[in-house]
Amino acid sequence: MIPITTVKYPVNEFFQTIQGEGLYTGTPALFLRLQGCPVGCPWCDTKHTWEKSDNARVSAEAMLAKTAPSEAWAEMSAVEILNVIEAQGFTAKHIVITGGEPAMYDLMPLGQELEQHGYQLQIETSGTFPLHVTENTWVTVSPKLDMPGGYLVRPDCMQRADEVKYPVAMEKHIDALDLLLKNCPPRQDTIIALQPISQRPRATELAMQVCIERNWRLSVQMHKYLNIE
Structure with a gap:
């Protein structure tokens, strides 16, 4: 077994905020954003996390001091991440691992270490990579279909999902989701x-209508309405 202290993760951001999406909307949370993603979603609002360049590697101190989104990332172990939580005085116990595409990495050592210290983990993933997470990790799959990267949503990821959170704007997106749920x-x-x-009005109206018809949930990206990260 590889010692937990030797496993390193490429961290682009680590900050405390309020979870704005999905079941845990409103929950105080630590967001651990990892660098790297080949999926290529056109509407992605974190495109600065796509490329993991050695030239963009910085110290953990420099990464934490960033005041604007950038490609800069720091290599950190689970123990180093715990040290940052203590040093920063973070109080949230819910940790959201996002990206980029966090499932590109083996998150089992990270999850095991953080859970031992009383933290609850959630991963937000496109469902296009095998999941290596602890049994207690809350898995949010936001399926990405027909994206430029050419990756397919994995059946095993859909089976592991605690919630499937799907972005919609038009009827064709509902049709695509129906096909995914069938397959x-x-x-x-x-x-x-x-x-x-x-937050397009027509998209919101469509989502509300379908959620009511099917007894699904609506996720409104509360953080964007609150103008927070």
């Missing part, structure tokens, strides 16, 4: 949530 069915207890793209 890659999640568990019966998996939460299905629709998330209007960019």
